[in-house]
Structures are given as structure tokens and as C-alpha cells.
Amino acid sequence: MKRAALLIDGGHLxxxxxxxxxxxxxxxxxxxxxxCIDEGEELIRVLYYDCAPYNGTVRLPVSGTKKTIxxxxxxxxxxxxxxxxxxxxxxxxxxxxxxxQSPLKGDQLSDDDFKPNFEQKGVDMRIGLDIANFASALTxxxxxxxxxxxxxxxxMKHARISGLQVVLVExxxxxxxxxxxxxxxxxxxxxxxx
Numbered sequence: 001m002k003r004a005a006l007l008i009d010g011g012h013l014x015x016x017x018x019x020x021x022x023x024x025x026x027x028x029x030x031x032x033x034x035x036c037i038d039e040g041e042e043l044i045r046v047l048y049y050d051c052a053p054y055n056g057t058v059r060l061p062v063s064g065t066k067k068t069i070x071x072x073x074x075x076x077x078x079x080x081x082x083x084x085x086x087x088x089x090x091x092x093x094x095x096x097x098x099x100x101q102s103p104l105k106g107d108q109l110s111d112d113d114f115k116p117n118f119e120q121k122g123v124d125m126r127i128g129l130d131i132a133n134f135a136s137a138l139t140x141x142x143x144x145x146x147x148x149x150x151x152x153x154x155x156m157k158h159a160r161i162s163g164l165q166v167v168l169v170e171x172x173x174x175x176x177x178x179x180x181x182x183x184x185x186x187x188x189x190x191x192x193x194x
Contacts, residue, residue: 002165004041005140006033007127009147010050011120016148016171022192026079031193033085036144036169038188044140046085047130049123051092052076060111061097069116088130090122128155135162142167144188148177156183 013032017024033046053071060067080087097114104113127147134140135158143159144167145152156166160183168184170176171192181187 001042002040002142003044003140004037004142004144004167005044005130005134006036006046006144007130007146008033008036008046008048009123009127009149010048011123012148013146014050016174017192020171020173020192026075026082028193029079030082030085032190035190035193036146036188041142041144043084047088047127048079048085049088049090049127050076051090051120051123054092054094054116054118056094058094058116061114062109062111065111088123088126090120090126093119093121095119124149124151127152131155131159135159135164138163141165144169145184148174148180150177150179153179153183156180160185 008029010029013029014024017028022028029048033043037043052073055070057066057068059065076087076089079085095117098117100113100115106113127149128151131143131145131152132155134143142165143156145156146169159166165185166183167186167188168176168180169188169190171190176187
């Protein structure tokens with residue numbers, strides 16, 4: 001049995017699930033995590049990386065009216081309370097507004113013609129640090145990674161140099177960056193959970 005840690009980039013998984021028409025909640029994430037582990041692996045921990053939903057006040061782009069955005073992070077707390085799960089949070093930053101469609105149509109623009117833009121900060125760094133910690137401590141033999149971000153490549157290289165195997169998880173319909181496949185020992189195709 002290979003001792004394995006599963007690292008899931010939540011933003012990446014959420015985008016793939018949405019593209020596949022899947023719901024996204026703690027139950028789905030837990031079922032998906034089970035699909036990622038092979039019978040020859042002992043799961044030590046699931047590290048789930050994401051950002052809490054944005055909460056704050058912004059000015060709308062046309063009217064200039066202040067709008068308060070409130071969202072709940074209850075689902076992240078529920079996920080963190082599950083067996084073997086740890087949630088690592090970055091920060092979600094508001095980055096202004098962009099048109100809902102391009103080019104803009106009509107003579108009169110309204111706030112409804114624009115959507116807010118958010119950017120995750122710190123998630124990739126946390127994934128990389130955890131991979132480096134596993135590689136230094138040698139508490140696992142295998143890193144099972146769910147991510148589409150090539151920012152993970154240096155951490156993947158470090159893990160392999162340290163003697164860990166890196167498994168890159170792919171789901172149906174996913175296009176994986178070549179750089180990620182070059183630095184993975186194993187590519188594992190998994191099915192969406194039922």
C-alpha cells in the first residue's frame with residue numbers, strides 16, 4: 001500500500017464540474033475524492049484548496065451605487081469537519097467589473113450589463129507549500145493532484161526529486177496542460193461520482 005495525500009484545487013474542480021453539468025457541494029467533493037484514490041493506496045489526508053466566497057461592499061459600474069455582497073462559507077466549514085479533510089483557504093479579491101457580453105449592445109448601459117470579477121490569491125502557493133512539506137517530511141509516498149494550474153510544476157518537480165510519486169488526476173473532457181503531464185509520474189483518469 002502506498003501512503004497517499006490527495007490535493008484538490010477547488011476552483012479547478014468547480015469549473016470542471018460546472019462544465020460537466022454537475023452540482024458542487026461537500027457531498028460531491030467527498031465522493032469525487034474517493035474516486036481519485038486507487039485500491040493500492042492508503043489515503044492519509046485530503047487537502048482541499050479554495051477561497052471563501054467574497055463578502056464586501058462595491059460600487060456598481062454605471063450607477064455608482066454601493067452594493068453589499070454577502071455569501072456564506074458554511075459549506076467550507078462542513079467540508080473541513082469531514083474525516084480526513086483539511087481545507088486550506090486563499091483570499092478572493094474583487095477586481096472590478098467586466099461586460100456580460102462583448103461588444104456591449106444598446107445606447108443605454110446599466111449595471112446589469114456588467115458582472116463582477118474575482119481573483120483567487122494564495123491558493124497555488126498553499127498547494128506548492130504542502131507538496132514541499134510532504135516531500136521534506138516523507139510522510140507520504142504519493143501525491144495525488146487535482147489541478148490544471150502549471151504554477152504547480154515546480155512543486156511537482158521538487159516532490160519527484162525527493163522520491164515521491166506524483167499522480168495527476170484527469171476527468172472526462174478535461175484538457176490538461178502538457179507541462180503538468182511532463183512532471184507527473186502517473187496520469188489517472190477518473191469518472192465523475194454518481
